Amino acid sequence: MxxxxxxxxxxxxxxxxxxxxxxxxxxxxxxxxxxxxxxxxxxxxxxxxxxxxxxxxxxxxxxxxNEPYEYIAGKVSFYDIHLEVEKGVLIPRPETEILIDLVSGIIEKEKITHIAEIGVGSGAISVVLARKFPELKIIATDICDAPLKVAHKNIDTFGLTEQVELRKSNLIDEINEPIELVVSNPPYIAEDCLLEPNVVDYEPKEALFGGRVGDELLKQIILDVKEKGIKYLACEMGYDQKEPIKAFVNEVGVKSIKFYKDLAGFDRGFVIQFL
Ligand SMILES: C[S@@+](CC[C@H](N)C(=O)[O-])C[C@H]1O[C@@H](n2cnc3c(N)ncnc32)[C@H](O)[C@@H]1O
The missing domain is CATH 1.10.8 (Helicase, Ruva Protein; domain 3)
Incomplete structure (x- = not known):
C-alpha cells in the first residue's frame, strides 16, 4: 500500500x-x-x-x-541566491548578510576594486559581493580543502571565476597583491562553548572555534591586516567580544573602529579603518 x-x-x-x-x-x-x-x-x-x-x-x-536540513538537501538559501553546501562546510547564517551590506557600503563609497576574504567557506560572502559589483576582484582564502572545493563549485555556478580567485592560505599569509579591504566571518567561538547538537555534531570545528577564548583568530586578523597596510577590515564576531576587541585595537592603534549589531540587537561585528 x-x-x-x-x-x-x-x-x-x-x-x-x-x-x-x-x-x-x-x-x-x-x-x-x-x-x-x-x-x-x-x-x-x-x-x-x-x-x-x-x-x-x-x-x-x-x-x-539532528542533521541540519541544509546538509540533507545540499543547499542553502542565502541573501538573494541558493548555494551548495555539504558536510565539512559551514552553513552560512542570515546575520552574515549584515556584514555583506556594510562592506557593500564601503566598496561603493570608496570605489574599491580589490578585496580579500578570509575563510571563504561555501563562498557565501564572496559570491554575493562579486554578483553585486561586477568590477570587483576578490582573493578568497581558506585553510581547509572541503570549503575551497564547495566554494569553487558555487563560484563556477554563478560564472564568477574571473572575479573570485580561491587560494589555500592561513589567513592572508599567501596574499601579497595590493588589497583595499579585507572581509571575514572567521571562527570566533570559545573552545568550551556548549553548542546545539545540530551545530556541534555536524558543522566543521575549523569553522566554529577561534581558540581557547574564541577571539584569538580575530585578533590575529587585525594584526595581519594592519601589517599589510590594508585600509579596511570588516569582521563578524561573537556577541560578547566587543569589549576585548575594543581594548585590543586601542593597544594596536587604528584610525577608527565601528561596531554593529545583528537583528536581535546583539553585538555582531566591526569595521576598522586603519589608514
Ligand atoms: C565561520 S566559517 C565562515 C564561512 C563563510 N565565509 C560564511 O560566512 O558562511 C569560517 C571559515 O574560516 C576557515 N578558516 C579557519 N581557520 C582559518 C585560517 N587560519 N585561515 C583561513 N581560513 C580559516 C574555516 O575553514 C571556515 O571555512
Missing part, C-alpha cells in the same frame, strides 16, 4: 517531535524537497501518493538525528 502526502507528513511530524522545534514545518520542507515541489503543493495534493517513500524516510531519520 502506498503512502499519501498527508500520511507521510503525519508520520514525519511524529518522528521529528523530539529533535525539532517546528516538526510539521520541517516535515513539510523535507517532503517538498523530496518531491521537488513547494510547500503549497503539499496542501493542494494531500491525497497524492508519495513516490519513493523510503527515500523520504531516510531524510527524516537523518533530520531526527
Amino acid at each position: 502506498k503512502t499519501s502526502i498527508q500520511e507521510a507528513l503525519s508520520w514525519a511530524k511524529e518522528e521529528l517531535t523530539e529533535s525539532c522545534e517546528r516538526p510539521m514545518f520541517e516535515a513539510e520542507l523535507l517532503l517538498a524537497y523530496h518531491l521537488g515541489k513547494d510547500r503549497i503543493y503539499l496542501i493542494t495534493h494531500e491525497s497524492d501518493k508519495v513516490e519513493h517513500f523510503e527515500v523520504f524516510q531516510k531524510f527524516i531519520k537523518r533530520r531526527a538525528a
Whole structure:
C-alpha cells in the first residue's frame, strides 16, 4: 500500500517531535524537497501518493538525528541566491548578510576594486559581493580543502571565476597583491562553548572555534591586516567580544573602529579603518 502526502507528513511530524522545534514545518520542507515541489503543493495534493517513500524516510531519520536540513538537501538559501553546501562546510547564517551590506557600503563609497576574504567557506560572502559589483576582484582564502572545493563549485555556478580567485592560505599569509579591504566571518567561538547538537555534531570545528577564548583568530586578523597596510577590515564576531576587541585595537592603534549589531540587537561585528 502506498503512502499519501498527508500520511507521510503525519508520520514525519511524529518522528521529528523530539529533535525539532517546528516538526510539521520541517516535515513539510523535507517532503517538498523530496518531491521537488513547494510547500503549497503539499496542501493542494494531500491525497497524492508519495513516490519513493523510503527515500523520504531516510531524510527524516537523518533530520531526527539532528542533521541540519541544509546538509540533507545540499543547499542553502542565502541573501538573494541558493548555494551548495555539504558536510565539512559551514552553513552560512542570515546575520552574515549584515556584514555583506556594510562592506557593500564601503566598496561603493570608496570605489574599491580589490578585496580579500578570509575563510571563504561555501563562498557565501564572496559570491554575493562579486554578483553585486561586477568590477570587483576578490582573493578568497581558506585553510581547509572541503570549503575551497564547495566554494569553487558555487563560484563556477554563478560564472564568477574571473572575479573570485580561491587560494589555500592561513589567513592572508599567501596574499601579497595590493588589497583595499579585507572581509571575514572567521571562527570566533570559545573552545568550551556548549553548542546545539545540530551545530556541534555536524558543522566543521575549523569553522566554529577561534581558540581557547574564541577571539584569538580575530585578533590575529587585525594584526595581519594592519601589517599589510590594508585600509579596511570588516569582521563578524561573537556577541560578547566587543569589549576585548575594543581594548585590543586601542593597544594596536587604528584610525577608527565601528561596531554593529545583528537583528536581535546583539553585538555582531566591526569595521576598522586603519589608514
Ligand atoms: C565561520 S566559517 C565562515 C564561512 C563563510 N565565509 C560564511 O560566512 O558562511 C569560517 C571559515 O574560516 C576557515 N578558516 C579557519 N581557520 C582559518 C585560517 N587560519 N585561515 C583561513 N581560513 C580559516 C574555516 O575553514 C571556515 O571555512
